[in-house]
Amino acid sequence: MSADALPVTGTSGFSRWANDHRKWLFASPAMAFVVVLIIFPVAWTAYLSLTDAEGSVRADKEFVGAQNYLDVLGDTARFWPAVWRTVQFTGVVLLVEVVLGMAIALLLWRPFRGEKWVRVAILMPLVATPVAVGMMWRLIFDPNIGIANQVIGWFGIPEQPWLAGPGSALWTTMLIDIWQWTPMVVLILLAGLTSLSEEPQEAALIDGASGWQRFRFITLPLMMPTVIVAILLRGIDALKTFDILYATKGKGGGSYNEVETLNVYAYGLAFDYNEYGTSSTVLIIFFLIIIGSMWALTSRRKAEY
Amino acid sequence: MRGGTAYKAFRVGALVLVVLGLLTPLIWMVAASLKTNVDIYDASKALLFSPTVDNYKTVLEQANYVTFIINSLWVAFASTVLSLLLGVPAAYSMSRFTMKRSALVVLMARVIPGVSLLVPWFYVFSNLRLVGGFTVLVLSHMFVSLPLVVYIMMGYFDGLPTELEESGQVDGLTPIGAFRRITLPLSTPGIATAGILAFIFSWNNFMFALVLSGAKTKTLPVAIFDFVGYAAIDWGGLMAAATVVTVPIMVIALLAQKYVVSGLTAGATKG
Numbered sequence: 001m002s003a004d005a006l007p008v009t010g011t012s013g014f015s016r017w018a019n020d021h022r023k024w025l026f027a028s029p030a031m032a033f034v035v036v037l038i039i040f041p042v043a044w045t046a047y048l049s050l051t052d053a054e055g056s057v058r059a060d061k062e063f064v065g066a067q068n069y070l071d072v073l074g075d076t077a078r079f080w081p082a083v084w085r086t087v088q089f090t091g092v093v094l095l096v097e098v099v100l101g102m103a104i105a106l107l108l109w110r111p112f113r114g115e116k117w118v119r120v121a122i123l124m125p126l127v128a129t130p131v132a133v134g135m136m137w138r139l140i141f142d143p144n145i146g147i148a149n150q151v152i153g154w155f156g157i158p159e160q161p162w163l164a165g166p167g168s169a170l171w172t173t174m175l176i177d178i179w180q181w182t183p184m185v186v187l188i189l190l191a192g193l194t195s196l197s198e199e200p201q202e203a204a205l206i207d208g209a210s211g212w213q214r215f216r217f218i219t220l221p222l223m224m225p226t227v228i229v230a231i232l233l234r235g236i237d238a239l240k241t242f243d244i245l246y247a248t249k250g251k252g253g254g255s256y257n258e259v260e261t262l263n264v265y266a267y268g269l270a271f272d273y274n275e276y277g278t279s280s281t282v283l284i285i286f287f288l289i290i291i292g293s294m295w296a297l298t299s300r301r302k303a304e305y
Numbered sequence: 306m307r308g309g310t311a312y313k314a315f316r317v318g319a320l321v322l323v324v325l326g327l328l329t330p331l332i333w334m335v336a337a338s339l340k341t342n343v344d345i346y347d348a349s350k351a352l353l354f355s356p357t358v359d360n361y362k363t364v365l366e367q368a369n370y371v372t373f374i375i376n377s378l379w380v381a382f383a384s385t386v387l388s389l390l391l392g393v394p395a396a397y398s399m400s401r402f403t404m405k406r407s408a409l410v411v412l413m414a415r416v417i418p419g420v421s422l423l424v425p426w427f428y429v430f431s432n433l434r435l436v437g438g439f440t441v442l443v444l445s446h447m448f449v450s451l452p453l454v455v456y457i458m459m460g461y462f463d464g465l466p467t468e469l470e471e472s473g474q475v476d477g478l479t480p481i482g483a484f485r486r487i488t489l490p491l492s493t494p495g496i497a498t499a500g501i502l503a504f505i506f507s508w509n510n511f512m513f514a515l516v517l518s519g520a521k522t523k524t525l526p527v528a529i530f531d532f533v534g535y536a537a538i539d540w541g542g543l544m545a546a547a548t549v550v551t552v553p554i555m556v557i558a559l560l561a562q563k564y565v566v567s568g569l570t571a572g573a574t575k576g
Contacts, residue, residue: 023402030395044425057431121324127558129509131526132547136334191570243511267420283421
């Protein structure tokens with residue numbers, strides 16, 4: 001039974017009106033905010049993507065139809081490499097974070113002494129300011145004074161250029177993302193593990209199933225919905241990664257655009273080069289990619305369960 | 306999985322590795338913030354060095370960080386309070402009257418790339434000459450925190466039985482009165498969760514402030530980014546600045562661990 005089925009006993013006219021219309025009275029300020037600050041901007045971006053807006057924000061702009069889209073989709077110098085980097089970055093960090101996150105969540109699953117402290121440690125990277133995290137890793141990965149090269153030296157691995165190398169920069173930013181966001185996956189999966197019922201595990205144990213068998217045939221299938229939620233949440237954020245890329249490599253993803261993903265590219269077009277029209281086009285395409293991949297993930301989930 | 310000495314030993318070892326891996330970089334950052342730039346360059350002084358607070362003096366006195374700290378606090382506080390004021394009643398309505406479509410619209414905000422909002426905002430707000438002021442900054446941060454508040458609070462209200470409100474109404478409270486006197490006090494943990502997370506997200510926000518803040522309204526993350534603009538990086542100062550922005554938020558997370566975790570994983574297990 002919902003609360004609105006009860007008669008309103010307010011006395012004054014306004015109070016009665018407010019109570020009768022509380023559904024919209026409560027919801028509309030937030031809705032108005034969302035519409036004005038979110039829906040309108042998205043519509044405006046779509047409009048700008050069809051114009052040649054550039055330079056000053058007060059400058060005149062002309063409607064150019066699909067020209068921006070043709071230009072962007074035919075741009076093999078900046079656009080397509082940025083798409084590829086976005087796919088690479090998201091794919092690699094998602095895979096590593098989910099596998100590593102599952103392993104750590106399983107380690108933490110059963111209670112142990114000192115559990116509280118491990119959980120605190122897991123929370124720290126998550127809440128740390130991404131820009132500060134980027135700066136911190138810049139020092140650690142510095143080819144000359146950073147500790148990273150010293151540490152890999154102990155294992156006989158030759159020195160690496162890390163963030164400074166055109167080929168290695170993107171991989172290094174992936175490492176940073178994995179450090180910061182694997183804990184997020186751990187927390188989500190741990191919440192899922194804790195809510196699992198014990199019976200299937202006990203039954204399998206009695207039947208003599210090995211640890212790996214219990215994980216493969218019981219825990220993992222039961223955990224699949226939570227795993228997909230983790231992939232969705234992390235995937236959206238990984239696609240949109242900006243802070244650590246901009247903090248470590250600056251404008252344009254570095255001098256060779258080595259870490260320029262779609263988000264960094266769109267930001268640079270708009271705010272480093274003032275090409276608002278082209279930037280909007282990239283953003284609309286980017287937005288469609290995000291929606292498309294989310295849809296693919298959720299529809300697969302529905303098909304399976 | 307539960308027995309076996311070998312597994313126990315492996316588990317302890319693995320957990321130690323995980324904790325070290327997560328915490329060492331942060332400790333390294335704090336350590337570097339307490340070193341002179343000569344010591345940072347000296348590998349033999351990685352762990353044994355005589356600590357100095359000079360970097361913090363530089364950051365707080367010369368680089369004007371006190372202003373940036375106040376800016377960050379003010380923007381985070383204002384956007385959190387406003388998001389709670391708008392978001393909590395909205396979440397209540399959406400939960401009690403199952404307004405699925407409205408909820409979906411608000412939650413879309415989690416998916417949209419921030420840049421696609423920044424472009425039109427920048428367009429409109431610069432024409433209104435508002436860019437560089439606190440108003441725009443607070444509004445932009447609410448774009449992140451309002452959907453977050455709605456999302457967390459909807460889950461919370463869904464789990465709160467309606468019987469108490471109904472009995473309050475039987476006793477003569479109006480529906481809004483019942484919401485104010487019964488539901489809201491019962492929702493304190495949920496509101497705390499939503500508020501703390503909204504604060505953290507605003508404090509850490511970089512991209513919106515990078516475009517929309519001015520010299521007087523600059524927040525800490527942007528100030529840190531600007532720190533590297535000069536010819537040679539002052540590593541000690543940079544690490545002190547990074548520590549100044551990170552440590553307060555880590556302390557909050559430490560004290561309010563339960564709330565932060567429940568907020569971050571809200572809705573995760575419902576599938």
